[in-house]
Amino acid sequence: MTGAVWLASYPRSGNTWTRALLTNLLRTGGESASINRLVAPNVSTRSLFDRVTGLDSGYLPPATVRRLRPELHEALAAVPGPRPRLFKVHDAWEGDIDGRPLFPPAVTSGVVYITRHPVDVAASLAHHAARSFADTVRQMESEDSYLARGTRGVPVQLPQRLSTWSGHVRSWLRDSGLPVHIVHYEALSRDPERELTTLASFLAIPATPADVTRAVDFSRFEELRAQESDHGFREGSARADRFFRRGRVGTGFDELPAELIRVVGEAHGEVMAELGYDPTRPGLSPPSPSA
Amino acid sequence: MATPDVRVAEGSVPEALDEAAVAGLRFQAAPGRYLLRADGVARYLVTGGERVVIDREPRATDPAIWTVLLGSPLAALIHQRGGVPLVAAAVEDDERTATLIAGAAGPSPSALAAALARRGRRTLTTRVAVLAAGDDGAVVMPGEARSLLTDAECRRLDLEPAAFPRPVRGLPRRAVPLDPRRDLAPRLVRRLVLLEVAERPGGAHVELVDAGLALGPLLRSVYRPELSLGPAPAIQFRTLVSALAGSRTALVRQPMNDASPGKLADRLLKGGHA
Numbered sequence: 001m002t003g004a005v006w007l008a009s010y011p012r013s014g015n016t017w018t019r020a021l022l023t024n025l026l027r028t029g030g031e032s033a034s035i036n037r038l039v040a041p042n043v044s045t046r047s048l049f050d051r052v053t054g055l056d057s058g059y060l061p062p063a064t065v066r067r068l069r070p071e072l073h074e075a076l077a078a079v080p081g082p083r084p085r086l087f088k089v090h091d092a093w094e095g096d097i098d099g100r101p102l103f104p105p106a107v108t109s110g111v112v113y114i115t116r117h118p119v120d121v122a123a124s125l126a127h128h129a130a131r132s133f134a135d136t137v138r139q140m141e142s143e144d145s146y147l148a149r150g151t152r153g154v155p156v157q158l159p160q161r162l163s164t165w166s167g168h169v170r171s172w173l174r175d176s177g178l179p180v181h182i183v184h185y186e187a188l189s190r191d192p193e194r195e196l197t198t199l200a201s202f203l204a205i206p207a208t209p210a211d212v213t214r215a216v217d218f219s220r221f222e223e224l225r226a227q228e229s230d231h232g233f234r235e236g237s238a239r240a241d242r243f244f245r246r247g248r249v250g251t252g253f254d255e256l257p258a259e260l261i262r263v264v265g266e267a268h269g270e271v272m273a274e275l276g277y278d279p280t281r282p283g284l285s286p287p288s289p290s291a
Numbered sequence: 292m293a294t295p296d297v298r299v300a301e302g303s304v305p306e307a308l309d310e311a312a313v314a315g316l317r318f319q320a321a322p323g324r325y326l327l328r329a330d331g332v333a334r335y336l337v338t339g340g341e342r343v344v345i346d347r348e349p350r351a352t353d354p355a356i357w358t359v360l361l362g363s364p365l366a367a368l369i370h371q372r373g374g375v376p377l378v379a380a381a382v383e384d385d386e387r388t389a390t391l392i393a394g395a396a397g398p399s400p401s402a403l404a405a406a407l408a409r410r411g412r413r414t415l416t417t418r419v420a421v422l423a424a425g426d427d428g429a430v431v432m433p434g435e436a437r438s439l440l441t442d443a444e445c446r447r448l449d450l451e452p453a454a455f456p457r458p459v460r461g462l463p464r465r466a467v468p469l470d471p472r473r474d475l476a477p478r479l480v481r482r483l484v485l486l487e488v489a490e491r492p493g494g495a496h497v498e499l500v501d502a503g504l505a506l507g508p509l510l511r512s513v514y515r516p517e518l519s520l521g522p523a524p525a526i527q528f529r530t531l532v533s534a535l536a537g538s539r540t541a542l543v544r545q546p547m548n549d550a551s552p553g554k555l556a557d558r559l560l561k562g563g564h565a
Contacts, residue, residue: 047395051517054318054327056362059439061461064330068316075316154399154464234488 001084001109001204004077006178007040008089009114010140010168011147012124014185015088016235016243018114020224021188021196022086024215025207032218035227036234040086043073044148044158052076058154065158070100077107084109084203090147092163093171093178103178111178112199116185117277117284118165119252119264128240137260140165141267166271173274184276186249186284192216221247250282297341297368299360304334304346313517318363322521325367332356335364340371354458354466361418361435366515369421373526374432376514379420380404381431381478382565383413389431389478390565391420391534393512394486394543403486405438405469406556407565409448414469415478419514422530423477429534430477439464447553480534482541484564485509489544495555496544497562502535508542509535539564 009015019038027033041048049057049065052075057065077085094102103111118140126136139145145162148155162168173180181202188195193212200207207215217223225244228236236243253261265272265279272278278285308326311319318327325337332355333347343364347356369376379393380400392400401417408414416434423430441464442452455465485508489496509531513519519527541564543555559565 051315053316054363054515055329055359058464059358059362059459059462061459062463063461067330071316156395232489 003085003107003109004073004103005084005086005110005112005203006043006089006103006108007086007112007114008091008093008172010116010121010162010165011090012121012128013116014114014183014188015090017185017188017219017221017224017247018112018183018199019086019088020219021192021215022199022203022205024218025196025200025205025211026082032223032227034231035224036231040088042157043076043087043089044091044160046154046156046158048072048076049158057158062159067098069158070097070102070104073102074104074107084205086203090162091160092168093176094161095175101176103176105178108178110202111172111176111180112183112202113169113172113180114183114185115169115275117249117252117282118268118272119256119261119279120185120250120282121165121252122260122264123252123255124245127245128243130240133256133260137256137263137267140264143167164267166268169271169275182275184284189249190284192219253282296372297343299343299345301347302344304336304344306334312520320367320518320520323371325364325371325518327359327364327367329359332359335360337364337367337371340368340373343368352460354456355460358458363515363518365419367518369419370515370518370520370523370527373523375422375527375530377420377422377509377512378418378514379512380417381415381420381433381480382407383415383478384481386476387479388481389415390482390484391422391431391480391538392484392486392565393420394508395512400486401438402440402444402552403484403556403559405440405444405448405467406552407560408469409553410556410560412565417469422480422534424526424530424533425477425479427479428537429480429530431480432477433475436469438467438469440467441465444552480538482565483509483534483538484559485512485540485542487542487544494545495551495558497541497558497564499564500540500542502532502540505535505540505542506531 007015007018019040023033023039046057049072052072053068122136122140126133141164143163147160147162148157149159183195193216196212196216228244233243269279276284308319308321308324311321313320323339327335331348332351333345336344366376377393378395379391381389381391382404383389392403404414404417414436416436417438418435421432421434445452452465455467458466485505487508
């Protein structure tokens, strides 16, 4: 793995948990890695863009920033350092930024696409952004949905186009043409050792069963949540009390009204079926689709 | 008439520097030399801490040329001169002294300066504050005194967005001038407000801190530190320590993107921090 690996996901799908697992797998030591020092920085971090380009993104039109991003991703992938070179991504994949893909294939070694049942995503995202469930479900249906668009000042991240939840999934799994390894949040919850072993193999990270067990133990939800309570989490939302909220499969079905669960199913049923999700039930429908 | 410290002129700028010590996608730097290429706007060459050459592209507008110039080319110039460019704003305390607001958490220093301006404080500089060594301690130089605000931020400050232009076409922010009565006299830094990211949600936490605790946040506020080359770092460090030694320093910890400049301005004024 000489190029970049993009850890891509729609927000609130388990990206941070996956980063915690990989951080604990890649390091040695007798205690859990700090959640404030996880591997895979967000490629949309504004200060990263400013530092690498020499330009102040806050003073540039968003279209100019967007045009520079493929070049930025090439530069980040080429930075010397340990491999695999991991980056967190929430953008939908796009193939035509002034004729170039947002994540150029020439510098991409692979994609880890983390997915979660969209009903659970809706519940988690609503809490995270302090928005109503209905608004969040509408956002997940909007082609024009962005993270960090910056209507209230200059966010610490650059604007990231999400597209719809279905559009996000398809952009990475169908359109990108990049080698993708899928991680289901639900499979990760059910059997984290197995999922992490498979992920490590995809990333060519040497890992013994003991390494995997230790990484899983150090990345338990209770551990991450305790760290957030004790020390805070720099990537947390200003609008939510906690980043690590419930960490369970099926919470969306407990929290969202039945009508909204139906709306999610109607909007995204086709892609959900492709991923092994049943619009009417939480979790992954057995058997789990192969990655 | 006094001789200018810096000459800015239009002219020809090469595509690249020879033997750059630091380079990024659109810039290169070596001791005493800096080159920036802003697509669609201009190439900028800054040399010797005293000369800026701008090679403008045919369709570039003056406001766009200036907006880029007052970013990293200005920072490079200040670094070359041994001054300290900070991601900071400054407001006047009186004719001789100032409060410096530095950091990048919550409301930006510029937005906070705008809120303080609405409460009657004169703005000395926004976006980049230049700190230099003076006879009686560190001084801040007056500079660009405008705040770039989104429409929502304008409305929160009771300003009508349409009254203010966008300095660059397509930029979703408007340039709000903060003080048309600027003068060029440097002010002694006597109060410091350092904005840091809090790792917990909730409102801003404000506390007075000593110089030892404030040094880290102040160092993190240096703008484009990678352009500090040659003998500059040692001179700059002394200036920063001098600013801390002569100032009452408040550390403000608040969550990222939690922008409530008006509320924070009120707290700072009430606590005597600004």
